[in-house]
Amino acid sequence: MQYEVVLPAAGSGKRMGAGQNKLFLYLLGKPILAHTLEVFERDDRCTGIWLAVKPEERAFIERMLVEYGITKVKGLPDGGAERQHSVHSCLKAMEQVSIVLVHDAARPFITHDIIAHLVESAHDYGAAIAGVRAKDTMKKVSNGIIEETVDRESLWMVQTPQAFRFELIVEAEDVAEKVGFLGTDEAMLMERLGHEVRIVESSYENVKITTQEDLVFGEAILHKRAL
Ligand code: CTP
Numbered sequence: 001m002q003y004e005v006v007l008p009a010a011g012s013g014k015r016m017g018a019g020q021n022k023l024f025l026y027l028l029g030k031p032i033l034a035h036t037l038e039v040f041e042r043d044d045r046c047t048g049i050w051l052a053v054k055p056e057e058r059a060f061i062e063r064m065l066v067e068y069g070i071t072k073v074k075g076l077p078d079g080g081a082e083r084q085h086s087v088h089s090c091l092k093a094m095e096q097v098s099i100v101l102v103h104d105a106a107r108p109f110i111t112h113d114i115i116a117h118l119v120e121s122a123h124d125y126g127a128a129i130a131g132v133r134a135k136d137t138m139k140k141v142s143n144g145i146i147e148e149t150v151d152r153e154s155l156w157m158v159q160t161p162q163a164f165r166f167e168l169i170v171e172a173e174d175v176a177e178k179v180g181f182l183g184t185d186e187a188m189l190m191e192r193l194g195h196e197v198r199i200v201e202s203s204y205e206n207v208k209i210t211t212q213e214d215l216v217f218g219e220a221i222l223h224k225r226a227l
């Protein structure tokens, strides 16, 4: 089953503290953004890539597409102040498709298997997102004091990709923009409208490169996969 993917890439990488967009940092000789793009370039089911970019970074990214042989990019619209705005900017630029995935450009280790499960699930149920079970004991804390120990069985740490039937996510994003609701992921926007969102069990390797330690972890994953 085919899909198009939206990759928000217009962040600043403040928590990485590298003084530049973290997506331009290298993991084993290749920029993080190029690693992510290659996953979708090589997935036969992916028929189009939409990248939200900062206007001042567009020319640099276009050169990167040529250097790494990325041919599926259909548009590079301007990103916005928040990640949700960047995603919205891509959705507005797209033609109607059946299934759209939203995936953080900062998660370069996503696999074709997980993507396929998400796409199938979104096709069948409307919305499906990647997640992993919480590993640690989880506590709810207020002002430095534990309020309760939350039952871990029901807790998942969610990731991207988040996959949707196109018209559902467009509706959810439009409503969110109209009422000024800002979510931390796309699923939240669907949940608000009462849409069921499925979880697809993903991998702990599908990390979002956020802080310096993640670069070390990321290179370790690449080494392991090269064995
Ligand atoms: N992103 C975006 N537009 C924004 C903010 C973020 O397109 N206004 C993108 C980032 O480029 C990244 C993804 O959304 O690929 C996930 O965001 P995050 O990991 O938070 O990246 P940054 O916002 O760049 O990092 P930080 O929050 O540390 O500044």
Ligand code: MG
Binding pocket: 011, 083
């Ligand atoms: Mg951010």
